Amino acid sequence: MSWLDRLRxxxxxxxxxLQNVGSLEQDVREAFTRLDTIEDLEYALIAADVGRAATEEIIEDVRRSEGGNLQDALMRALTLQLEPDLRRAQFRQLGFTPDVSRSKVEPRGxxxxxxxxxxxxxxxxxxKLGQYYMERGKSVMFAAGDTFRAAAGTQLGVWGDRLGVPVIQGxxxxxxxxxxxxxxxxxxxxxxxxxFVDTAGRLHTKHNLMEELKKVRRVIDxxxxxxxxxxWLVLDAVTGQNGLQQAKKFHEATPLTGVIVTKLDGTAKGGILVPIVRELGVPxxxxxxxxxxxxxxxxxxxxxxxALFDVDVPKA
Ligand SMILES: Nc1nc2c(ncn2[C@@H]2O[C@H](COP(=O)(O)OP(=O)(O)OP(=O)(O)O)[C@@H](O)[C@H]2O)c(=O)[nH]1
Ligand SMILES: [Mg+2]
Incomplete structure (x- = not known):
């Protein structure tokens, strides 16, 4: 199974x-003459963890679309929500200017x-990141910064051996x-x-552990x-709405520059990506x-x- 099939x-x-909303093939203008369609759409988006504010904006975007079918309008509106770059004007009002000059996954520093x-x-x-960047010609090191769980250093050490990446152990x-x-x-x-510096898993609600992260950050500097x-914050897609709370708390403690969403091959809802991009302005x-x-x-x-709508659009 390809990664895209697993994601699908x-x-x-x-x-x-989303398909419960009725025919996604229907004309978007016609869809909006029926209250139940709008309500169904609202329900489906909220159930997918898209969040209320984004749901309202998506519905508004869809309502304003010039024509075409409901699915295309919905796909456009959702894509827009997931791209801080496209939403730059809005973020600028909030005092946030995303850096669009560099490749999206080229790390700064x-x-x-x-x-x-x-x-x-x-x-x-x-x-995975080690492999990704090595395949692109970068030299890579790992730091086993999870000294809390006994087996954590070993786990990273095993990956290091397998990938040929040096690991600094504590x-x-x-x-x-x-x-x-x-x-x-x-x-x-x-x-x-x-x-890449690994850190111990920690609850975003534990003050001391969040302080420890700040310290790690300071000493690296x-x-x-x-x-x-x-x-980079790693979020499990299966977490749902709690993911947003986690992201907010970690962002407060150590300002995030990116988010990685894992386990999207599981039964994730996927919609949680929307409020995270929207409320944190983090890609x-x-x-x-x-x-x-x-x-x-x-x-x-x-x-x-x-992938969400299971449509195949050939890559240019
Ligand atoms: N299906 C699936 N499993 C994943 C993915 N990413 C990680 N896992 C699995 O999730 C489990 C936990 O992964 P770890 O990398 O140990 O998680 P961690 O955040 O380092 O855990 P702690 O250090 O204990 O906080 C392992 O069984 C991984 O194989 C993913 O994208 N998809
Ligand atoms: Mg770990």
Whole structure:
């Protein structure tokens, strides 16, 4: 099964919900003459975790569309919600100017901190990222910054061996900031292109653990000026609405520069990506669609929405 097929399968439930709206083939203007269609659409979007504010805006966008069928209008409106770049005018009002000058997944700087709650797929994602960038000619290092869970360093070490990536290890129960400091210093002196720093899973509601993240961030900057250039939050797509709360709390503690959504090959709703992009103005960088190192794809909003509706649009 290709990754796109796995994504399509994962989003099957959400798609079924949208298809309940009645015929997506119907003329969009005609659809909006029927109150039940609008209500069904509203329900389907909210059930898919799109969130109320975005749902209202999507419906408004669809209502304003010039013509064509309901599905095309809906796909356009959803794509727009998933692209901070396209929504730049709106974000500028909020004092946020996304950087559109560089490739979307080209990291700024050399150090990427990877954070998130327990079990969302941080360590696996780091392995995937290592493979992704090495295939594109970058040199890569990992830091086993999860000193809390006994097996975590070993887990990353195994990935490092498999992929041929050097791993800076700490001591079990030791200070994660110390590992991060050593790794950032080593990265600098070796001139490695990219360092991915693993961190222990933590609940976004635990104050001390969020403070620890801030400390890790500070020491990386101390070891290697202006780093980490990126802080990526890993979110499990199956989490649903709680994902937004997680993202907000992590963003408060250590401002995020990107989000990676994993397990989109499971029975995820997928709609949660919308309020995250919308409320944080942070781009989705990659999506995880399986457990193997190759199961990571740069996020493409158009592709994602096409998978959601299961339509094949040949790539230009
Ligand atoms: N199906 C699927 N499974 C995934 C994906 N990403 C990670 N996993 C699985 O999720 C489980 C947890 O992954 P880890 O990488 O250990 O998660 P973590 O966030 O590092 O966990 P902690 O360090 O304990 O907080 C593993 O079984 C992974 O194989 C994905 O995209 N799809
Ligand atoms: Mg881990």
């Amino acid at each position: 399968a994962g989003l099957g439930k959400t798609r079924a919900g 050399h150090v990427v901190m990877v954070i998130g709650v327990n079990g969302v797929g941080k360590t696996t994602t780091i392995a 001591t079990d129960g030791g200070d994660p900031a110390a590992v991060a400091f050593d790794a950032a210093s080593a990265r600098k002196s070796r001139g490695t292109d990219l360092l 101390k070891a290697d000026e202006n780093e980490p250039g990126e802080v 989705i960088k990659f999506i995880g669609v399986g457990e193997q190192p190759g199961d990571l794809q740069p996020f493409d909003s158009q592709e994602f929405v096409q």
